[in-house]
Amino acid sequence: MGIMIIIVETKKLWYGLISSLFFVILFNFLFIEPRYTFLISDKNYFVSILIFIIVSFIISSLTSRLQFHINTSLQNQSKMEMLYEMSNRLLYIHSVESIANYEMKNLQKYLNKKIIVFLQNKENNQSFGVENFINVEKYKDEINFCLNSSKICGYKENDFPDLSFKIFPLKSNKGNLGVLLVDCSTGNLTENERQFILTVLFHMDIALEREILSEEEQKIVVEMENEKFKTALLRSISHDIRSPLTSLSTGSSLLLDNFDKLDDETKKLILTDINTETLYLSAFVENLLNLTKIDSKNFVIQKKQEVIDDIVSEVVSRTSKKLGNKTLAVKGIEEILFVYGDAQLISQVLVNLVDNAIKHTRDNTKITLTYYQDDLYTWFEVSDNGGGIEKEKIAGIFDGLLEKKALNPDKNRRSGLGLSICKGIVEAHSGKIKAFNNDIGGMTVTFNLPLKKDREKKNE
Amino acid sequence: MSKIILVIEDDKIISKFLSVALKTNDYQYLQAESGIEGISLFMANNPDLILLDLGLPDIDGMEVLTQIRSQSEVPIIIISARGREKEKVGALDEGADDYLTKPFNIGELLARMRVALRKRNKPFDQSNVFAMKDLRIDFEKRKVFVSSEEIHLTPIEYKIMELLVEFQGKVLTHSFIQKKIWGYESIDDFQTLRVFMAAIRRKIETDTNNPQYILTEVGIGYRLNEE
16 A cells, blocks of 8 residues: 555655665564564565565556556647647737747747758748847758658657758648757657657647638739729820820920921920920829839838938929919928838828829819828828819729729819828828818818838837 | 030930030030941040930940940030839949939930039148038038037048048938948948938038938939038
């Protein structure tokens, strides 16, 4: 009995064996004649002591084996629980990055070893790890070998046994996803741990594959939108370029053919028109260039912290010549504020909005440019009191390209491009833009741009 | 004697217009249609100013710029259809005096040319008093006045003002100002510089949204106004 208690308590086979010997000797000492010596007088006692010893050995080994089984099943249970929890959580995690991060942290906790999840795709490579114990880029060859052979490589494996870490391949049936690196400088993995990692990887493969598929699907949707936009754009461009070009060519040929017949006044008039048209065209080209800037896939918007003053003063100087009898006032804040984005693009948005307000309003309209900031956004607002716009048109005002089809294109010289570009630029900055009729008898267009996040600040 | 202007431009129509504009404004006019020709004309004629197109048929305009700059301080104004800020900044940092993007108007070009030419004639004199509109800077006493009222500038703000005056009319890139004032590269995207510029503006401009003195070249740098 005593032996069983000891084994259960100490959980070690050796303790059990030693204590059983001890008990036998103690029994001999206390109860067997002659008492209080280790001598044994009766031969029968020898036999019984031998039996004692054997019995206690058997008991102790049985108990300890039982104990071992309990332990493993406990371990298995916690492993299963963890796996269950992980796969459950994975269902709610979206984006490849968070999946990789989540798995990495869990494995790290469970194995108590440093882990890096390294994801590869066509565009870029990303690694996730609490600390990067190695520079992954240096081990490209090993990683590629591991992926191509689908074998575990690295520390004490068949391939690259000299490395201090193990490489586990991450694959889906669509191709290679990346690898998982386990730092083994603190010791090798047990067979159990290895199995566990493989199970986790299997889960991860499925989750990642799911994510990648849904991301691809989204990309296709976006691309389709882009295609539609481009077609509409081309249609509108050809109109918007053709009409000023027509005035240019008729105007200049008129001058050329009738140079001696026309009086100076008329010549000057024609030249002024030509000049206006060229200015219009060059502004148009500027807009187009900016459009390609936000539209091309490879172009990432160069966001910087820009002083709002700089942008606003640029807008004022670029629009002031076109004002005529209208006025532009700026309402800002005395403080030096920063807006996070591409200065040229943001000023293009404001220039387009102000231009629009100049072109499509009554005489003597007052235009106001306002800006302010709250905790999340920088807000810009361009409003006028010059007549407003019909309610039905407001909804589609930023899809000017589409609106155009409905109207008689020859009647309407206005380019729908300007506002669509505004929308494109604002959305490329993850902001929002909207237009409405204000209560001072005109239209207001307002848009916001998110402030630079603290997280991004820290990364720099 | 009229000034000699070398135009390195391969577009025939543009150079024709330029030649008319330059002749009517009393400049002597030399024309090169390629980079190599441009460099050799520069060597032979020692022009007073060079108008350089970056998109040339034989060698890159930037190459022409560096070659000429390595031998001479002659004012160079870049005329280019490449409108990207990066290229402008690149050209200015390589030593170009100014940058005009096509399409530009002739009036603007002539104004920039006058600035560049005057710079060459009149070296900056630190002991002078600088005056422009309501702004007055007394370099000897290190004092700045707006409408004869003294304005207090911090030492760095004053240094920036000094630099802007020294290169009045010329676009100074962010990195140029950064190096001249702080002596090291910016680690925060010139954010500090921008704040300083905004602060100076608040002190000397009456309307910061429509500045009279310090003009911003978005994405490139700053310029002290001419007139």
